[in-house]
Amino acid sequence: MKPNFLPKLINDPLGDPGMMVEFLYERRALQFDLGDLSGIPNSELLKISHVFVSHTHIDHFIGFDRLLRVVFGREKTIHLFGPENFIANVEGKLAGFTWNLVDRYSESVTLEVTEVHADRLLKVTLRAIDRFQRSDEREEPFADGVLVDEDGFTVRTAILEHRVPCLGFALKEKYHVNIRKERLEAMNYPSGSWLNELKQCIYEGKPDDHPLQIPSRENGCREKSLGQLKEELVLISPGQKIAYVTDTVYNESNREIVVDLVREADIFFCESPFLAEEEGRGLERCHLTARQAGLLAGEANVKKLNLFHFSGRHTFRTDQLVREAEEAFREKSNQKVSESA
Numbered sequence: 001m002k003p004n005f006l007p008k009l010i011n012d013p014l015g016d017p018g019m020m021v022e023f024l025y026e027r028r029a030l031q032f033d034l035g036d037l038s039g040i041p042n043s044e045l046l047k048i049s050h051v052f053v054s055h056t057h058i059d060h061f062i063g064f065d066r067l068l069r070v071v072f073g074r075e076k077t078i079h080l081f082g083p084e085n086f087i088a089n090v091e092g093k094l095a096g097f098t099w100n101l102v103d104r105y106s107e108s109v110t111l112e113v114t115e116v117h118a119d120r121l122l123k124v125t126l127r128a129i130d131r132f133q134r135s136d137e138r139e140e141p142f143a144d145g146v147l148v149d150e151d152g153f154t155v156r157t158a159i160l161e162h163r164v165p166c167l168g169f170a171l172k173e174k175y176h177v178n179i180r181k182e183r184l185e186a187m188n189y190p191s192g193s194w195l196n197e198l199k200q201c202i203y204e205g206k207p208d209d210h211p212l213q214i215p216s217r218e219n220g221c222r223e224k225s226l227g228q229l230k231e232e233l234v235l236i237s238p239g240q241k242i243a244y245v246t247d248t249v250y251n252e253s254n255r256e257i258v259v260d261l262v263r264e265a266d267i268f269f270c271e272s273p274f275l276a277e278e279e280g281r282g283l284e285r286c287h288l289t290a291r292q293a294g295l296l297a298g299e300a301n302v303k304k305l306n307l308f309h310f311s312g313r314h315t316f317r318t319d320q321l322v323r324e325a326e327e328a329f330r331e332k333s334n335q336k337v338s339e340s341a
């Protein structure tokens with residue numbers, strides 16, 4: 001299965017946290033956390049449509065200015081999501097600059113900002129052309145944890161403990177569209193970019209009578225309906241799940257919330273600042289140890305664990321962080337196997 005979402009950390013695991021997920025079939029990306037973004041080219045930052053901020057400690061939010069700088073002066077809307085007090089934090093950033101000339105420009109970036117509370121979402125619109133003054137303030141009930149629900153995917157959140165509320169996230173592709181290679185040859189269809197268009201039409205939920213042009217070497221193009229092509233060529237399988245959890249404490253209630261959020265993820269991006277021997281430090285600073293990251297991954301039965309947010313004090317012991325997480329991950333997974341045997 002060729003994945004549709006391509007996640008990558010924005011820095012190495014000792015640098016500021018953050019993950020970018022690029023779409024394979026669209027010029028678009030989702031950004032999780034806004035740590036230092038200086039390593040990301042402008043062309044990639046311009047793909048970002050949604051930003052999910054776990055919390056606004058400086059290492060997770062310092063990149064806001066860079067993103068704003070790159071998108072400023074463009075006709076573009078960016079959706080930002082964050083925890084309690086997020087709207088005030090975004091407005092605080094914006095208040096640090098002077099916007100006296102923005103109304104002279106015809107293109108204007110718009111920020112749609114959502115603040116997540118346990119039972120409600122607070123939303124505001126901030127337009128550059130209005131000098132980023134609040135408009136369209138509204139409140140919506142919030143019960144199911146789903147922040148974004150599009151044709152192809154959802155993004156779910158859970159509120160975690162970090163002495164401030166901190167959001168964990170799970171991106172889930174609703175289903176995965178596979179092209180059956182053997183049928184492609186049997187039906188004498190060419191490969192090429194028209195297959196991406198076919199996939200895109202399915203993700204967008206286009207109707208079955210939607211026409212598609214199939215290039216052909218002999219006679220230009222031939223037309224088929226989306227419904228026909230689905231029947232002939234397409235296999236639908238379960239979608240990819242990518243989870244992202246950072247800056248949180250390991251205790252009974254939090255453990256359950258994390259496991260529930262990241263369950264069965266294909267890739268689980270999890271912080272692991274500290275070594276197992278620093279459990280006390282982790283508890284005090286509300287962060288996980290590598291071992292705890294491994295235990296969470298094992299309990300949630302994820303396929304792959306990807307560690308990040310290593311403490312700078314362990315620059316020369318990153319191997320140990322990885323080893324401790326892997327051991328715990330295996331231990332917990334094995335335990336599962338023997339429990340079910």
Ligand SMILES: [Zn+2]
Pocket residue numbers: 017057059060247309
């Ligand atoms: Zn942090």
Ligand SMILES: [Zn+2]
Pocket residue numbers: 055057162247
């Ligand atoms: Zn933090």
